[in-house]
Amino acid sequence: MQQILEQANLPEAAQQQLREQQSLFDQDAIFANSLAGNTVLGYFFHNDGQSSGQLPFPFYQLDAEQLHNQLLKMHNYSSNIPLLANHALEQGFVVTQADIDGVIRRLPLVIEHQGDTYASFSLVMAQLALGEPWLKLKLVDNGAQFVATEIDIGTAVTVPVAADASMLVPFRGGARSYPTLSATRIMRSDLSTAEQAAVQGAIILIGTSAMGLSDLRTIVLQTNYPGVEAHANVIDALLQAAMGESVFYYEPDWAPAASLLLLLVTGMVLAVILPGRSPLWMLLYSVLGLSWVVGLNFYLWQAHHLALPLALQLLLVLGLSLFNLALGFFASNRHRREVQELFGAYVPPAYVERLLEDPKAASMEGEQRKMTVLFADIMGFTTLSEALTTAELKQLLNRYLTKVTEVIFAHQGTIDKYVGDMVMAFWNAPLDDPQHAQNAVLAALAMQQQTALLSQEFIESGLPALEIGIGLNTGPMNVGDMGSHYRRAYTVLGDAVNLGSRIESITRYYSAQILVSDATQEQCPDIIFLPVDRIQVKGKTEPVEVFEPLCSRQDANEQLLHKVATFTQALQAYRQQDFNAASQLLQQLLNNAAQQPDNHSALYQLYLERCTDFIQNPPAADWQAVFIHTNK
Incomplete structure (x- = not known):
């Protein structure tokens, strides 16, 4: 105000008069005085x-x-x-x-x-x-x-x-x-x-x-x-x-504890009385539960002016009621699904749906088919089981069997049985599968990958690592619902089944995770195989050639193909009794393995030792390059 008066260049008397009237223009002061x-x-x-x-x-x-x-x-x-x-x-x-x-x-x-x-x-x-x-x-x-x-x-x-x-x-x-x-x-x-x-x-x-x-x-x-x-x-x-009126409604500091107690009591009561009831009784008890929750809350509000949360109580009653009604609905359909449950123990879910749609598509009666059988076993399981507690062993087996079963089902296989750590599965029954051999080999490769991942998880959890041996064979087998009056199972029998089991048992000898017979290998043109040996297993008089599947043909790289070609050439030289040439090729593979990891080094070393022995002690004139396995 003073600055404005000075700039206006008014006489002193006029400025004094304006200062006396200043309060009339100060709106804040006017409002404050009011x-x-x-x-x-x-x-x-x-x-x-x-x-x-x-x-x-x-x-x-x-x-x-x-x-x-x-x-x-x-x-x-x-x-x-x-x-x-x-x-x-x-x-x-x-x-x-x-x-x-x-x-x-x-x-x-x-x-x-x-x-x-x-x-x-x-x-x-x-x-x-x-x-x-x-x-x-x-x-x-x-x-x-x-x-x-x-x-x-x-x-x-x-x-x-x-x-x-x-x-x-x-x-x-x-x-x-x-x-x-x-x-x-x-x-x-x-x-x-x-x-x-x-x-x-x-x-x-x-x-x-x-x-x-x-x-x-x-x-x-x-x-x-x-x-x-x-x-x-x-x-x-x-x-x-x-004035003495009781008008306060408040939520006490113990309200969370009281709400939790009411939730526990209401939940336990409903969990006991609802299961197994008919839908009508479930509905009645649910209405009573809602009435109890709302009534108690209203009483505490009216009589004691306590404001306790109500939403969770209502959600609990409604949730348990709907849950038990849903369970009752599913239980009422259980009988209709018995066939599905029975077949579900053997075959993938997709197979079950097809069987439900067309029950004549498969028969539980015994029949002979050309099929592929798979045996899978954990290597060193006895030693592994001695190092674990019962609970740890159960956990390990359950996780392992779950994974391999998922793989078998994903490749249209049928589970025959579990015997301890051993899994037996087969292809081309109960439904037809023209690609049964190839699906079985692809399943074995996927099992190998899943076991490697599972083994890493076990190691991180403090459990031992896992290694499995898998054997496959293709041939005529008898399949059907077999057993006694007291216990039956959908299974396969036959000489071709026994050969598959023998092949699985020799995987440890060759340090291979998967071995298949030549009958299986011949039906898988889209898969790269490494020839392993010509063998005679115990109980058989005819030799069988076994192969190790490596990967699908489209996934093979030049390095892998070169390794297979080199070993195949070495194996041919070995069978032709050119042990020096075979030794040179095998030594070349071992030298390469020293520079780049190769999980077939043990196989190369095995044949190199055989060549060395035969150079010193040549085989008989009728030698057919067949290795006889005397153990099962």
Whole structure:
């Protein structure tokens, strides 16, 4: 003002006269002077990063221990300018805090700011209306942190609050439950005689209710509820409590424990009485459960003014009821699925669906077919079982058998049996499979990969590594539902089955994980094989050539093909009794294996030793390059 007067270059008398009239132009001063001694101003706490205005004095300062509490904490504020704050009787914050669903159910009565506690607008209004000189916040250490339990408004009333010093609002009803007057009419002095009488000696809250002024809230009773009326409900409740009325509804600090106990009791009762009942009885017990949960909650609300969570109780009853109804539905269809369950123990799920659609597609009667059989066994299982506890061994076997069964099913195989760690499976029954040999070999390769992954998991879990031996053979076999009157099984029998078992048993000798007979190899043109040996197994007089499948032809690289060609050439030289040439080729393969890992080094070394022996002691004239295995 002084700067403006100097710039105007007015006479001193005129400037003095304007200074005397300055207060007439200061709108803030005019408004501050209009505030009577019974006016309480509102202000806001927030976390927007900036503060403005003048805060009132806190009613309580927390000590160092009490700083670890559950009070609502705000770092910034927007308060009234000092001129207005100094002319008002008091100030109180008007912060509302919605629940997670956006509904206003409670109002904070206390907020912590920089270690000080400040009272809400409603709390300050009630204190002044009751003429009480002080407020007291009670904080209790629950072992983890301090929680609020109650607020004393002088000696007039004790307000029970939640741990964060908030209060459930006992809403009287929807909007305009309290007398409402237009601010415009008041400023125009356009009130009736009755309205003028009503405002005399009343607590008047000035707030907004227009849509565009952003003070409309959602409460449990309605949306677009004026925020100022929420404070009116709280003030009304505090004043009624001072007159002896029981109006407070609160959620005690032990509410979570009580809710958990109710959940356990209700859940255990329903878990006992619902299973095995008919749908009608399940429905009846469910209705009784819902009635119990709602009735108990309503009783605690009405009789003791306790607000306990209800949603989880309702969800528990509904969830258990629907779960048991679903179980009953599935149990009623169990008989129809018995055939499916029986076949499911033997064949992949896709096979089961085909059998259900066309029961004549397969017969359980005995018949002879050309099939492929697979035997898989864990190498060194006896030593492995001695190193593990019973529980560890069971866990290892279950995980291993589950994986290999999944692989066999994925390749259209049929599980014959499990014998300890041994798995027996076959292809081309009960449904026809023209590619049975190739599917069986691909299954063996996939089992090899899965076992390697599973072995790595076992090692990381502190369990021993796994290695398996797999033998396959193709030939005529008898298949069907065989057994006694007491126990039957869908299985295969025959000389070709026994040969498959013998081939599996010699995998350890050749340090190979998979060996197949020449009958199987001939039917798999899309797979790369490494010739291993010409053998005669125990119990057989005819020699059989065995091969090791390496990969599908499309996955083979030049290095692998070169290795197979070199070893095949060495094997041919060996069988032609050119042991020196065979030795050179084998030594070349061993030298390559020293530079690049090769899991066939043991096989190369085996043949190199044989060549060395035959160079020193040549074989008989009728030697056919057949190695005779005397063990099963």
